[in-house]
Amino acid sequence: MLTDERHAVIQNLLHKSGIVKTQDLMNILNCSESTIRRDLDQLEKEGYLKRIHGGAKRIYQLDEELTTQEKSSKNIQEKQIIGKFAASLIEENEVIYLDAGTTTLAMIDFIQVGNITVVTNGIQHASLLSDYHINTILLGGNIKASTKAMIGSTSLRNLESYRFDKAFIGINGIDQEFGCTTPDPEEAAIKKLAIEQSANSYIVADQSKWNKVNFVRVCDIDDVSIITNLGDLDLTSYRENTTILEAK
Amino acid sequence: MLTDERHAVIQNLLHKSGIVKTQDLMNILNCSESTIRRDLDQLEKEGYLKRIHGGAKRIYQLDEELTTQEKSSKNIQEKQIIGKFAASLIEENEVIYLDAGTTTLAMIDFIQVGNITVVTNGIQHASLLSDYHINTILLGGNIKASTKAMIGSTSLRNLESYRFDKAFIGINGIDQEFGCTTPDPEEAAIKKLAIEQSANSYIVADQSKWNKVNFVRVCDIDDVSIITNLGDLDLTSYRENTTILEAK
DNA sequence: TAGATTTGATTGTTTTTGAATGAATTTGGT
DNA sequence: ACCAAATTCATTCAAAAACAATCAAATCTA
Structure with a gap:
């Protein structure tokens, strides 16, 4: 260098x-x-x-910075803890899929290993990854305005041509019976395919996501490992059916 | 060798x-x-x-490598004038290609007509377009960190499957003899293909781009129409070979 | 083939790097 | 507010890497 x-x-x-x-x-x-x-x-x-x-x-100041209040809010801290742990799972030379979402976005700041390739459907994710000079591929297609995620048939077709060592997926609800669920069918389709294409898949989810059911099923809880912060939850009943990795 | x-x-x-x-x-x-x-x-x-x-x-600093701040503050008024004029050319129901670049970014704020589809290789462009709830398609592929533009073979393959009514392309240099040129070969390839796929192509360029030659040729000046602000330039010699549209 | 040019290896010199040292600063507990 | 422990800092020094200069061998040219 x-x-x-x-x-x-x-x-x-x-x-x-x-x-x-x-x-x-x-x-x-x-x-x-x-x-x-x-x-x-x-x-x-x-x-x-x-x-x-x-x-x-x-030496100069940008005015768009987060206030310390925003930074220290509980939600963001949780995401950082989970993000840091999840990022530590990434190893040299791997090909990674990074789903759109705030927790996966928090991972990027903690990626340490070099020579990896990251495929993502998150616009902000791709932008930040490239700032770190990480080899980045963004799926093409339509944009969902509210989350700035790439969705739709073109994205799916793009995604089909990749295979991953590890996929990190965000989710809105995790439930014993209904598995991992999310509100948007198009986003769910992307997540589902990404999990299929990956040797190992990890759900990143803070404690607010547990015991919730949303509209569309992405996967069963035994299809994936789940990275979470336990907080004061008791997840013993889940542990029979899935791998739970605790970030702390 | x-x-x-x-x-x-x-x-x-x-x-x-x-x-x-x-x-x-x-x-x-x-x-x-x-x-x-x-x-x-x-x-x-x-x-x-x-x-x-x-x-x-x-030895030189590429224009594109200026920080986003420096870039957007540079010639900002000119870009707005050109952007406004260029945006006025867009008509209902058209399919548009919008190249990455600061001038094309300035266009977005002035798009008035509804029911259009915009394909772009600019990450910021896609993000902003979706904020306006304009039907947006972003090309997939690799990201160029400095300009946040999608480039590379995947992007080209994505681009191949679209046809446009109008393409708006940014450029770094316009010269009588060498045509329209840009520093990055991969970005040039995208621009070139977009022009091929479009019924009408417009170069957007403020006056600082005239009589400059960059590294890679994108197109001849008679392949496209050029939208610019004249300033105190005399472009009569160019007018024989190309259509110049003056924004004011 | 003779002469000119280009190339790769060798030499000793300069620059850059990483580790070690003790001094200065920050942090955490009382 | 104070002290002790832990970090971080500046300085120094030796090893490693990159450098310029030189020269003989290889290649090109007339």
């Missing part, structure tokens, strides 16, 4: 998130602390960033 | 990725380090690149 390459990546990350940590950069760029430190030094001298304890921050 | 051949390959790679490594070039071109070094030396002297430790980088 060349100096200028590293600098470009650092500036990109900085532009996107406003702050970068030395430790994260070490992982992302696969080099030593000293090198990162020297990079940050140099970029600071050139006026591209401001060094702070533990990393560096953007 | 001839010297000029190697130079061409090096410049190609450089245009594509912005940076090349000596070691990679050795493998790709199958020659010694010394030879690569000499090539880079020479190309630097001729002003085609800048040598850096470990390889070389592009």
Whole structure:
């Protein structure tokens, strides 16, 4: 990895998130602390960033940032915990399917391994993945305005031509009897096909999704593993029929 | 492998990725380090690149590599004027192709007619179009991180299956002799195909694009109509070979 | 074939990198 | 508010990688 390459990546990350940590950069760029430190030094001298304890921050301010309130809201924290755990399952050289949805979106910030290919039907997901220079393929087709997910027959046809090592799927309801369900039939069709095309499939779902039934069935609970945060739920009855991975 | 051949390959790679490594070039071109070094030396002297430790980088900054902020604030009024005029050409029931790019993005706010279908390779475009509840199809495939445009063979295959009434294409350079040119070969391929698939094609270009030549040719100026704001340019010599529509 | 040009290997030098050290800063508990 | 532990920081140094310069062998050209 060349100096200028590293600098470009650092500036990109900085532009996107406003702050970068030395430790994260070490992982992302696969080099030593000293090198990162020297990079940050140099970029600071050139006026591209401001060094702070533990990393560096953007020198200018964007006004679209989330407030700390929004960031620390319980819901988002749960998604981050689940996202981090789910991302840790991804291994080098794998081909991943990433379903549209906020929990899967949270995964992206925690993807550490290099040389993976991610196929997704989420527009924001694809955009963010490409910011991280992760090899990204977005399904084509129609857009669902409310969720910015690609849906419809074209997307299905696109999806058909891929095979995945792991698929991470968002869901609206999980129920012992009715399995995993979601409100939109077209989104359900995509999820269903993605699970079929993948060697291993994981449902990511915070605790609010348990014991809920929605309109369209995506899969049975024994077709997949479920990544969740337990909270104060008792899921022993589910454990007989499916694998539950607890994120914490 | 001839010297000029190697130079061409090096410049190609450089245009594509912005940076090349000596070691990679050795493998790709199958020659010694010394030879690569000499090539880079020479190309630097001729002003085609800048040598850096470990390889070389592009000497100029691509327009597309400016941050979204910088881009959208650049020539914003011109883009709005051109966008408004271009959007007024769209008629009820038409199928439109909208190329990725900031000028075409500006068009979307001015689309008035209903019941149209828009196919696009721009992620932001698709997102914004769907916000307006315009029937939108996004091409699938790989993403170019800097411009958030869909590119590559999958996108081309997706694109092949559509026919358009009108295509609106962004471009980086327009020149009497070399026609319409753009820096990225993969983006050029998409533009080229879109023009082929469309009954009528319009280039949208503010005045900064005139009399510029970029890397890859997209089309001749007599293949398309050009929508621009004249400013203080004299384009009489162009008018013999192409249709120029003035936005004001 | 002779001369010119290009290439690849070798040399010693410079730059970059990663690890180690102790100093400075932040964090968490009292 | 204070102290102790844990991080992070700046500096130094040796190893590794990339560099420029040189020269003989290979290739091209007239």
